[in-house]
Amino acid sequence: MSAPPSLEAPPAPADRTERPRIAMPWLLLAVVLLLLAGRFLIGPQSASPAVQTWATIFVAICVQALPFLVFGVAISAAISAFVPASFWTRALPKKPAVAVPVAGLAGAVLPGCECASVPVASGLMSRGVAPAAALAFLLSSPAINPIVLVATAVAFPGQPLMVVARFGASLLVAVTVGWLWLRFGRADLLTIRKPHHDSFVGAMRHDLLHAGGFLIVGGVAAATLNVVVPREWLTTVADVPWLAILVLALLAVLLSICSEADAFVAASLTAFSPTAKLAFMVVGPMVDLKLIALQAGTFGRAFAIRFVPLTFVLAVAVSAVVGGILL
Incomplete structure (x- = not known):
């Protein structure tokens, strides 16, 4: 009886995949520098306020997110290069159902925004962490880390319940999504990328190129929608409770603001x-345009098509319930 075929994809030829990637991070850096130069040199010459607004928002999103993306990529590369896979089997509970809330709580330890959480979660999966636990960490890390909570307390002085909420x-959303993925998620929907390099520099170079391109795509979409959507639409729905919650949740997706801000x-x-403001702050770090692009590029479009709506619906519903109770 013949042995079953291997489920692993054959490795790509090194000559055609690795050599072009060596110079590509420098190309990404050149694109960012050109965007900055265009903003300050070409932007003032443009007579169109819409063009200037678009350029300002796009550059702000990329510049704001890039340091955290690099930070996340560095952590992911360090995980791939220095941390043995056996470490995670010892650090996390063996039962995935218990590992999910533990990983969710671990998100409170690591400062960073949503852009950093995607490559870190990918690195965890590649080192053997259960996908459900890694996804719980992906959602919780940018939403409950110390920097975000302190910023929330400063933004809402005298309102400690807003921080608690x-x-x-x-x-709650992060852990629930993790448990739902554990129960209903299919392995074939999630692309887990094996480390392409054993060295820290090689892994970081590869991941930065891969994630940086999708960050730019998400920045373009967010800047465009920021210019297109009229601000007057917001004031007309503020007095309708459920509509206000939904509108601010959608606005969080479109604006793609870093969770620290x-x-x-x-x-x-x-x-x-x-409660509507709470929905804005819960949805934003979990679902926004740059995150959707990063998740689709990292884990596959089939995953993002299912994961994004699930996270959005749960985030809105939980925000409405928690806000109704505490706020």
């Missing part, structure tokens, strides 16, 4: 209820 709602934007939306 954000922490509780975000963690979104609390200040939420606080400025004075026409909306505290």
